[in-house]
Amino acid sequence: MEYLIKDLSGQRQYLIDIALTVCLSDSLPCEIRNNILQNYLVTKPVCAWYTGFSIPDFSYTLWLKSNNLSTSSSLNRNELSFLIKALGISKYLKTPECDKEKGVYRNAFNGWNSDCHHHEDFIKRPPIDKSLATCLLSKTCSGVQCCLSVPNIGLSIESFVEISACDHHLSVGIENLQFNRSLHNYSYGQLEKFDLFGFIQIDFIITDLKYNGDGGDYILNLNMSVCMESKHACDPVIPVFVNTLLPKGLCNRNQDFKDKAFSLKTWKTEHGLSIGTPMDIYFVKQLFQDLGVGPYLLDPSEKCDWSVFPFREANTTGWIDGT
Structure with missing residues (x-):
């Protein structure tokens, strides 16, 4: 069995690949390979910070x-x-x-x-x-x-x-x-x-x-x-x-990319993605992880939506007159 686990820290998720292989020789490729999970997102459980003794009445x-x-x-x-x-x-x-x-x-x-x-x-x-x-x-x-x-x-x-x-x-x-x-x-x-x-x-x-x-x-x-x-x-x-x-110290809010040479085109190529095509959610999650922005993004239930109030009331120039 082969597996790869990527920690999407800050997004409370893991990205998991699991494959089952049958191999008959150390020097040759495996004869059978079955991908059980590929780019599978798993949400991390919320862990208890305080558990108490493993033996409840320990003395x-x-x-x-x-x-x-x-x-x-x-x-x-x-x-x-x-x-x-x-x-x-x-x-x-x-x-x-x-x-x-x-x-x-x-x-x-x-x-x-x-x-x-x-x-x-x-x-x-x-x-x-x-x-x-x-x-x-x-x-x-x-x-x-x-x-x-x-x-x-x-x-x-x-x-x-x-x-x-x-x-x-x-x-x-x-x-x-x-x-x-x-x-x-x-x-x-x-x-x-x-x-x-x-x-x-x-x-x-x-x-x-x-x-x-x-x-x-x-x-x-x-x-x-x-x-x-x-x-x-x-x-x-x-x-x-x-x-x-x-x-707290003074924070540098004028930060560049974590990777100074970052290029979305290069990133997509490295992940086998075509330029100009939509990305599946697991690639979006991996991109957020590599950019370091994952912890700062709102949960999907809290994200803004320009098709609902109040943003749907915007005029042709993209503004809402609040008066």
């Missing part, structure tokens, strides 16, 4: 007792492996795990390092206990990533939140579990929760100050937490940002 204390382990000592590697499996997070963990004393986290002051060089003094960051975590203020000055040490079990977890005003999207991740969300029609000022199956949780509120400063600012309140008991509060809870102003 670390009861898990230790059921495995005859002491509640006062750290886990060894084998015991940690069993815990990770029980939590259902194995496939999401990075290898190697982050180290809050090395790499981008090295030589932190008050639990912080920074790649932000233009607004660093302006951005207030609460001190973080270095025994728990070290955080890095991103180069954009509107995001953060942290390496969090989970007490008593010998595991480090990396998580991040990045707000991109110019690209109009919000990125959130814990280890390899990562999601993007469009900021178009985003509900600012509401509590958001994101978790790694209940075990690590991020909760945050983004407030949009559209007219503050040159490009506007965000106020971000952000906590990162370790949760070991489904029926008890998380502990520790690390306040990463508390009413912290983050600058």
